[in-house]
Amino acid sequence: MQMLIWIYLLGSEIYWPIVRAFPAFFGTVAELIKVDAQYALAIETALGAGLQNIVVDSQSTAKKAIEFLTSRRLGRVTFLPIEVIKARYLPANIRSQLDQEKDFIGIGAALIRSEKKYSNIIENLLGTTLIAANLNAAFRISKLLNQRYRVVTIDGHIVNAGGSITGGANRHQSGLLSKRAELDQLNKQLDDLKKRGTEG
Helix, strand or coil, rough: HHHHHHHHCHHHHHHHHHHHCCCCCCCCCCHEEEEEEHHHHHHHHHHHHHHCCCEEECHHHHHHHHHHHHCCCCCCEEEEEECCCCCCCCCCCHHHHCCCCEEEEHHHHHHECCCCCHHHHHHHHHHHEEEEHHHHHHHHHHHHHHCCCCCCEEECCCCCCCCCECCCCCCCCCHHHHHHHHHHHHHHHHHHHHHHHHHH
16 A cells, blocks of 8 residues: 555656665655545645655655655655654644634644654644635634634635635545545445444
């Protein structure tokens, strides 16, 4: 599964040379996180191309990988070194304001499951991204916070910091995280059916 995700995100012409040269990479952001199906589109939208970023241990590893890609003209990749990436959090007063909003779903980072060692990466990427139930709620939350934070709806629209709005729908709306969450749900249902069968 991990190999297929990397190939899907990066393309085989980048994936295979990197893996052969640097087998200790942790993986892409998409490969390292899990999210419930109901929030998958919002998280995919919030992360965008960041899903393809590769998490590594250090700046030294990132530097060597960039030199490797450059020398072979294999393309450009963004690396996230765990040793230097800092978490970003909402101030406590902002969080208390949000707690009063009924259509505030949560902070993006809080809706993600991953290994503890990646927590700073997740908080850096989504620690100040807000998830709302719908576009009207996103407008209201954005106005409440003076357009200082990005608000993403669960159906994939964005009210950006500063007030600009990004929305609409792709013909194929379901992305990698959505498909994986759906697969996890199906596997769980299958396990439940098997369990009932053995009990019966």
